[in-house]
Amino acid sequence: MRTSAGCTWLLVLAAVAARSALGATNTTATPDFYCKTDADCAKYPNTVCITIEAKDPISKCTPNTAKRPACRKGQYGLCPSYQDTERGYLNAHCIFVADDSVAPSSVTGGGGGAAAATTNSTLRWLQAATVKPAETNSTTVTATRAPLTVAPPATVATTDGNSTGGGVTVGDSSGDGGQATAVASASYKIGNQTVYGIFKCADLSECDALAADSTTCRPAKCGDANSVNQCNNQGTCTHTSKLDIKQRSCMCYKGFSGTKCEKTDSGQCDVDCGLGGDCVDGLCVCKAGYDGKKYKNKQGKSDSRCTRCTNDQACANNNPCDIETGKCACEAGYTGTTCGGVEDLCVEKSCGIGSCNIVSGKAVCQCPICSPECQTCPTKDCSTCPSAASSVTLSLGALVVCALASLLMG
Secondary structure, eight states, X not given: OOOOHHHHHHHHHHHHHHHHHHOOOOOOOOOTTBOSSGGGGTTSTTEEEEEEESSSOEEEEEEOBSSSOBSBBTBOOBOOOOSOGGGOOOOEEEEEEEOGGGSOHHHHTTTOHHHHHHHHHHOEEEOOOOSOOOOTTOOOOOOOOOOEEEBOGGGOOOOOTTBOTTOXXXXXXXXXXXXXXXXXXXEEEETTEEEEEEEEEEEHHHXXXXXXXXXXXXXXXXXXXXXXXXXXXXXXXXXXXXXXXXXXXXXXXXXXXXXXXXXXXXXXXXXXXXXXXXXXXXXXXXXXXXXXOOBTTBOOOOOTTOOSOOSGGGSSTXXXXXXXXTEEOOOTTEESTTSOEEOOTTTTOOOXXXXXXXXXXXXXXXXXXXXXXXXXXXXXXXXXXXXXXXXXXXXXXXXXXXXXXXXXXX
């Protein structure tokens, strides 16, 4: 069967229109450092899977060495953190949460007999809510927690700042290269009582409701209490003593130091290197656009943490890199560290069968079929534009006519 040139062109138009009508689906890869179990973190030496208690729980591989242990069970330490502002901020704190189930049996009465009966007779209830009631017309958030079973102070003998009541040392002494070993629980004196519990990672907004002593939630040593970037997103605000529950400060990730982890020391890394690099064998390896290589006659200077753009490859949507500042210079309509976000100027604009697009920083309604270029709708609702569905129907109809004509022509 012969096909005329006109029919061939209609075939092409039909294929284009059908593709426009179907659209496309974008997928986003999940970072390797997200996890569900410790086994998922095997690719990162001396790390474990830690979950942040929050409205939307997040689990991330987190360092767990003797000098920088992870926050879990009876061990205070590091919590997950994003060193990538494109993913948002995790203002996670390592907090002590009261938990009766981890108290020794000699305290809870699990051993039975006369001794247990004597112990049970000395058990008291400690109301853990330490937040003062809000005054009239006050905006202070109050927290109400259930009473917790605790033992009299005399039942626990604390040995030193690195030990629990049972004298078991948290972590090991093999240096930063060895993985820490967490004990099952910890205990603190709150007032004149001893409270048993565990350490958990939680968003600062959850601290008042979860912490055994909520007066420890906003220590000045970690930064401004209202900041979403305490410890500069490069460490964790954590307890630092097993004797004094109120001693809290920043514990830094590898490569950072300072009282609030504000200093960058090296390109050493635990799990991630932020936006522009990958952590490979404990060192940050910069990606294209951050590696200091020349691209289209533009070449900036890279840094050890891969935080500076060095050419336009680092910036999305054809936006340029300012090599003097090391930041992407977003044009109108784009936002974010890499200009990957598009400002949603179309929320309040209805385009009917058309689509709203950002053109020169403005929201513009355009016809659904672009042939060869997208045209601005002649009416507000784009009702006079040909739709994708109608174009497909017309094109298919034309194909039928072409096919019949070809048969008649022999």
